[in-house]
Amino acid sequence: MLNDSVKYIKQLIRDFEPEIGIVLGSGLGELADEYCQMSIEYKDIPNFEVSTVIGHRGRLVFSEISGKKVVMMQGRFHLYEGHSVQKSVLPIKVMKKLGVKTVILTNAAGGVNASFSPSDLMVITDHINFMGVNPLIGANDDSMGTRFPDMSEVYTPEYVELVKKTGNEIGIDLQEGVYMALTGPSYETPAEVRMARVLGADAVGMSTVPEAIVASWAGMKVIGISCICNSAAGVSTVGLSHDDVINAANSAKNKFKLLIKEVIKRL
Numbered sequence: 428m429l430n431d432s433v434k435y436i437k438q439l440i441r442d443f444e445p446e447i448g449i450v451l452g453s454g455l456g457e458l459a460d461e462y463c464q465m466s467i468e469y470k471d472i473p474n475f476e477v478s479t480v481i482g483h484r485g486r487l488v489f490s491e492i493s494g495k496k497v498v499m500m501q502g503r504f505h506l507y508e509g510h511s512v513q514k515s516v517l518p519i520k521v522m523k524k525l526g527v528k529t530v531i532l533t534n535a536a537g538g539v540n541a542s543f544s545p546s547d548l549m550v551i552t553d554h555i556n557f558m559g560v561n562p563l564i565g566a567n568d569d570s571m572g573t574r575f576p577d578m579s580e581v582y583t584p585e586y587v588e589l590v591k592k593t594g595n596e597i598g599i600d601l602q603e604g605v606y607m608a609l610t611g612p613s614y615e616t617p618a619e620v621r622m623a624r625v626l627g628a629d630a631v632g633m634s635t636v637p638e639a640i641v642a643s644w645a646g647m648k649v650i651g652i653s654c655i656c657n658s659a660a661g662v663s664t665v666g667l668s669h670d671d672v673i674n675a676a677n678s679a680k681n682k683f684k685l686l687i688k689e690v691i692k693r694l
């Protein structure tokens with residue numbers, strides 16, 4: 428399955444060898460429109476799925492950003508779309524096979540930490556897998572990673588520091604914290620958000636964690652950045668809607684793009 432996808436992509440991109448992979452979350456896909464030298468639609472790639480979510484375009488984009496070769500996923504595969512957790516991480520395994528050394532995982536998330544505001548960017552320092560599944564369940568591909576991988580430092584500490592330092596240098600305030608993933612698609616109840624807080628989460632979302640587990644297992648460095656799009660249920664009195672999430676991502680997108688470009692420059 429993996430090999431067919433990789434073979435198809437390689438035959439199109441030829442000697443373009445991306446060293447950085449970026450997964451662009453809801454409302455954050457514009458970076459790929461801005462930097463698109465070459466693109467491949469998911470629907471044309473063997474074993475890829477089409478993106479069904481508004482704000483997710485559904486293509487792989489190849490380009491140079493800040494002098495580095497990059498592959499971007501403009502849209503990802505979520506569990507709530509009905510995809511298996513294994514399918515949701517296929518693109519990360521593809522990135523590994525294409526030669527990617529560092530992945531930057533981005534997402535839209537709800538703020539659990541009461542000091543966060545909509546449109547804040549949060550550097551992910553750790554995660555809680557609350558999806559009830561693990562993408563590494565099943566036969567282990569020993570050529571990629573070990574059966575029982577250590578998850579002590581999924582989000583490369585050196586790069587967490589690099590992102591914070593970059594934010595500082597370019598005048599973008601950054602939050603940092605723990606991201607908890609649930610399957611969705613329903614947003615959390617206020618009680619679930621209280622639970623998330625008690626368990627140590629600063630933000631909640633419906634993606635990223637399976638990708639981070641696989642990237643870490645496969646020996647890639649991982650950077651995670653959440654765009655806090657709303658206060659999670661019960662944190663503020665306002666109700667939640669996907670439109671509000673997209674709007675908040677939209678108002679954060681310029682600083683988001685700037686941060687990513689500057690981080691890539693420093694990698």
Ligand code: HPA
Binds near residue numbers: 538615672
């Ligand atoms: N919860 C889960 N996922 C999300 C949220 C939220 O409040 N906002 C954006 N993605």
